[in-house]
Amino acid sequence: MDAFYVSVELVRRPELRGRPVVVGGTGRRGVVAAASYEARSYGVFSAMPSARARQLCPDAIFLAGDHGHYSDVSARVMGVFAEVTPLVEPISLDEAFLDVTGALRSRSATQIASELRSAIWKQEELSCSVGIAPNKFLAKLASEAAKPKPSRRGPVRGPGVTEVRPGRELEFLHPLPVSALWGVGSATQARLHALGVQTVGDLAALPVVTLTTSVGQAVGRHLHALAQGVDERPVEPDRETKSISHEETFAYDLTDPDAIDTELVRQSDAVAQRLRNHDLAARTATVKVRFGDFTTITRRSTSDRPFTTADELLRAARQLFTTIDPSAGIRLLGVGVAGLTADPGKQLSFEDLLGDTPASAAETAAVIDDVRARFGDGAIGRASATVDGQLRVTRRGAQQWGPDAPDATEGVDTKDQ
Secondary structure (H helix, E strand, O other), X not given: OOOHHHHHHHHHOHXXXXXXXXXXXXXXXXXXXXXXXXXXXXXXXXXXXXXXXXXXXXXXXXXXXXXXXXXXXXXXXXXXXXXXXXXXXXXXXXXXXXXXXHHHHOOOXXXXXXXXXXXXXXXXXXXXXXXXXXXXXXXXXXXXXXXXXXXXXXXXXXXXXEEOOOOXXXXXXXXXXXXXXXXXXXXXXXXXXXXXXXXXXHHHHOOHHHHXXXXXXXXXXXXXXXXXXXXXXXXXXXXXXXEEEEEEEEXXXXXXXXXXXXXXXXXXXXXXXXXXHOOEEEEEEEEEEEEOOOOEXXXXXXXXXXXXXXXXXXXXXXXXXXXOOXXXXXXXXXXXXXXXXXOOOOOOOOHHHOOOOOOOHHHHHHHHHHHXXXXXXXXXXXXXXXXXXXXXXOOOOOOOOOOOOOOOOOOOOHHHO
């Protein structure tokens, strides 16, 4: 999808079309989630601190991200893909791989791409760029080549569809900069430049032993295969969920134990809810902390038996947090689970067999799930998750791009950054 989060917002705010619009965290610690092509022409890009984006483009309009709405739109777009082929592998809300081999009996790949773009525009008023190639790696690069390009005079329309035909893979691939390869970050790029490698073609011509000596065996062989256009990975429509987590960046560093515990309660509840929604149980609990100086630590523990409830996760998270000193100030806090399995149902303990015990945590969680399904996430929650008497509901994607300013349409003064 083209500038997906911004494009979705412009459907709701058409009066902002043609202006530099940025979606993400609008507060002093926010980051950019997406930028319109008008904003990109000033050098604004995703993952950039919002403060830096304001400096580059003072006239930019900042909108707070709405992850729930983007997820809804994404689900509808993925539904359009599923009408073409069941082999759809989403890799984010705004991107997916499709294996259309079976659909080629009736029409060409370029016809399929054109039909997809038309259907999505008609249904959602959103544009997308499609790459066609014999494998996933080249299809991804082709989709980038199909996209619009930013300019100060407005976006330069891209072709919309780019096809890399069998037998012409290297003709397309080798002129590209070596940074186009998956796995080439700034450090690897510097090592390759030291070897005189600027393009993918330069890398392909490099002896494998020279490459592996410079960047290591695994990375070197991986990059050598990509430089030859080789990618054997199939499209995987049912990718297994390996972990679930939620983390938030705070407007100010937290040091107060009660405030920190409130965040642990909220996040444990949110993660456990998502765990049950997926009919999964977890064995491993994790706590992630980033301090004000950006030092980041992670603590984890593994249980003897799988768990699904907020009570069990919160107990583990609190225990893990006893090993962390918050006095330096916590900038970011996260709670997560891993070691996921299909929910086996609650294993009875000795206390469960006693007739006069309170309802189990699992039974309580089931009631909470039912209430939230009927009346919304904010209908019920723990008293310990309230702030100033108000229940603060943690939703998936909330704070994903940092805390928002009090007025998300205005943001904050750059002198505060």
